[in-house]
Amino acid sequence: xxxxxxxxxxxxxxxxxxxxxxxxxxxxxxxxxxxxxxxxxxxxxxxxxxxxxxxxxxxxxxxxxxxxxxxxxxxxxxxxxxxxxxxxxxxxxxxxxxxxxxxxxxxxxxxxxxxxxxxxxxxxxxxxxxxxxxxxxxxxxxxxxxxxxxxxxxxxxxxxxxxxxxxxxxxxxxxxxxx
Numbered sequence: 292x293x294x295x296x297x298x299x300x301x302x303x304x305x306x307x308x309x310x311x312x313x314x315x316x317x318x319x320x321x322x323x324x325x326x327x328x329x330x331x332x333x334x335x336x337x338x339x340x341x342x343x344x345x346x347x348x349x350x351x352x353x354x355x356x357x358x359x360x361x362x363x364x365x366x367x368x369x370x371x372x373x374x375x376x377x378x379x380x381x382x383x384x385x386x387x388x389x390x391x392x393x394x395x396x397x398x399x400x401x402x403x404x405x406x407x408x409x410x411x412x413x414x415x416x417x418x419x420x421x422x423x424x425x426x427x428x429x430x431x432x433x434x435x436x437x438x439x440x441x442x443x444x445x446x447x448x449x450x451x452x453x454x455x456x457x458x459x460x461x462x463x464x465x466x467x468x469x470x
Contacts, residue, residue: 298346304371342364
């Protein structure tokens, strides 16, 4: 039998230690409990879910588990939730389609998935915007990379919108001069 200390040590501390699939499972279980709107109400359940998702063991099945052990789990959970590796994860931005490379149907599909506001859609959303989709993306991308992907996408969108704004402003200036 695995000791509780070994199980606690298996809990991830960084986003890079978790696959997109594991995180989707984690978030979906939290949503089934009512989400995180009432954080204090679901915090202990979140710790149970965190433990189960990343060890495969229910806390009540862990021999010798005591209330004080929740503090050890909470420390690891807080380190995981506050990890900032998702802001520095290394992804090759050249693998992401530019806005001029996205076909209209894919853009509509992406927007539809985004409007559903469901983390289970992240893998498909990311693949829509990659030049070469990743097979089994949920198993082959960690959460630091997935989060970083959306940061990069936001930066690209901002750059695109700024260029579009400049272009439209120039066109307006030219049309007013022609009058």
